[in-house]
Every structure is written in C-alpha cells, then in structure tokens.
Amino acid sequence: MRDRLYFIDIVRAFAIIMMLQGHFIDTLLDNSYRNLNSDGFALWSFFRGITAPIFFTISGLIFTYLLLKAKEKGLENYRIKKGVTRGFYLISIGYFIRINFKNFFLGTISSSFFAVDVLQCIGVSLILTVSIFFLCNKKVIFFSIATLILGIIIFVFEPLYRVLNIEGVPLVIHNYISKSNGSVFRILPWYGYSSIGAFIATLFYWNLGKKHFKTILISSFIFIGLTLIVYSSNILIQVFDITRIEVISEAANYNYLFTKLGYVLLYFAFFYSLEKKLKHSLILKIGKNTLAIYVIHFILLYGSFFGFGIKMLGRNLSPIEVGIGALLFLILVLYTSFNYTKLSPFFKRCTTKLRIPILYFKN
DSSP states (O other), X not given: OOOOOHHHHHHHHHHHHHHHHHHHHHHHBOGGGOOTTSHHHXXXXXXXXXXXXXXXXXXXXXXXXXXXXXXHTTOHHHHXXXXXXXXXXXXXHHHXXXXXXXXXXXXXXXXXXXXXXXXXXXXXXHHHHHHHHHHTTTOHHHHHHXXXXXXXXXXXXXXXXXXXXXXXXXXXXXXXXXXXXXXXXXXXXXXXXXXXXXXXXXXXXXXXXSTTHHHHHHHHHHHHHHHHHHHHHHHHHHHHHHHOOHHHHHHHHTOOHHHHHHHHHHHHXXXXXXXXXXXXXXXXXHHHTHHHHHHXXXXXXXXXXXXXXXXXGOSOBOHHXXXXXXXXXXXHHHHHHHHHHHHOHHHHHHHHHHTOOTTXXXX
C-alpha cells in the first residue's frame, strides 16, 4: 500500500499561511512603503507571487493522486463524480462569499459578485482534470502525457490570451478568461499549473514506494526547477529560432509562468525532503483545512456579506505595525477555522442536520 503524501498537506499549510499574511499586508500596508527598490518589500513581493502557483499545482497534484488511488481500487467512477461535485461546490463557495446582503435584498447585484477568484478557478480546474481523465479513457499513461503537454502549451501560448477580450460573452463566463472586469484569476494560464500538478501526481502513482524514488524525485525537482528559472527563456528562444513561431518569442520575452513553476518545484523539493521533520499535527491540520481558512480570512479581511471588514482600516500601517497585525490575523483565522463549530453550537447543529460540508475541505 502506498504511503500517504504528508508533504502535500505541509505544502498547502505553507501556501495558506503565505496567502494570509500576503493578503493582510497588501490590504493594509501604507503605499509609501511599497517600493520594489526596497529589499524587504521586494523579497516579500517575490514570495507572495509564488503562493498562487503553489496552490494551483498542489491542488492538481492532490486531486489527481487521490483519483489514481481510487482507480487502483476500482473506485474511479466514485472519485470522478466526487471531483465534479467538489468542483461545482468550490465554484459556488467562491461566489457565495462575494454576496453583499444589502444589495441582494435591494434586488441588485454588483459586478464584483461575478469576479473570479482562486476558488472558482480551482473548481473549474478539478472539473477539467476529471474531463481529461475521462477523455483519455481512464488510461493513466495517456492522461499523464496529456496533462504535461497541455500545461506546457498553456504556458507557451500565454501571449495569445494575455489580454483576451471577447465581445458578446456573458459577464459570468467572460470573467473566467479576462481580468478586465475585476477577476483576480483566470482559468488560463492558471490551469496550466494544475495540469502539471496532475502530471506530477502520475509520477507518485507509478513510483511511490520504489527504492530511491524520493531521492530521485527531489533531485529532479531541484534540477528541473533551476533549469526553468535560469534557462527556460533561452530554451524558448532556441525553439523560436527553429520553428519561427512568433508566440514562442513573445513567451520568452515575458517568461513568468515557467520561471514560477521552477520555484514551485524547488518548494516541493524542500518540503518533500523535510517531510518527516515537518510532519507535525498542527501543520497537517492547517493543510487539511485550507478551504475553511480561506473562507474565514476572506470574510474577516474583505467584509463579505455586510461590507464590514478589516480592509476598512485602509492602507496606513507601517511595516512593523502590519507585520504584527498579520501575525495576530493569522492566529485569529487559524483558531476560528479549527473551532468555528465549537464557537457556534447552533451552526454545528445546522450543518450536521443538513449534511453540508461547510468550510471544511478534506482530501
């Protein structure tokens, strides 16, 4: 029997903590301190920019790994159905936390309600991954090749849809392909990370438990990660010189997707190598409760439902103040996510009776 991939929960725990502090600091740090020439701010911005790629890659990895384990037991149809259901569930939650009850009861809906954020994109990504698996006739080898190639294609052809704006498309759909109406994420290029995460999952599925696999994979993560960071632009230019396909040259000149993937692989190598040392119950608990943490932080920080959130304080905090505030915010959100049913017995009874997995996202 294959061992549980604890490093996945460790990576998710790290990513969600980085997201919490990143959103808090970005919301409240005074504009006068936002200077990329400052080493501190530049370093913070760099780490913040890696958080989303980690989230999307690890989400593709964990879902696909569980799907393949289910296939091993002959339960792939159950996992496929669960994946589709989970996808629509995440999409629904993504819209739900953007509801403004005041506008809702007045019969109006703000355009910001239709803005697409990380939950909607991960939800769609799950559905797409399931669809690809089904189209590959549930053959793991075909699925593995397809997800790798698809991820690369999405990254290479990013210049073609970078500023995509299609007239006549309903707003609720258009926001998945364009950021012009306030969407934070788009399905492209972010599904590229999920697709590559799905490919990585197939490597675990085939090889986990084999002798030296962990050492080989960590070494591969480091080698490929450094190659993508240092040489991916040059590789794209060389491919352009051979093919003369203009979009490849454009991708090389603004090569942030492959570069960030390189850093994601380095993160994977780091946390996978320290898996035994970081396999602490608190870290694993954080990694298993990422949805609860995300929803609670969104409500507290951005004022879902009633418009009263921490963001009302405005961008007027110094680095020291915002750093202390981020730490306190992190503690508050984690404590609430672990104990929200205890804090509200009525809420616990309602969710138990209705059998609704509110705010809880298990593997």
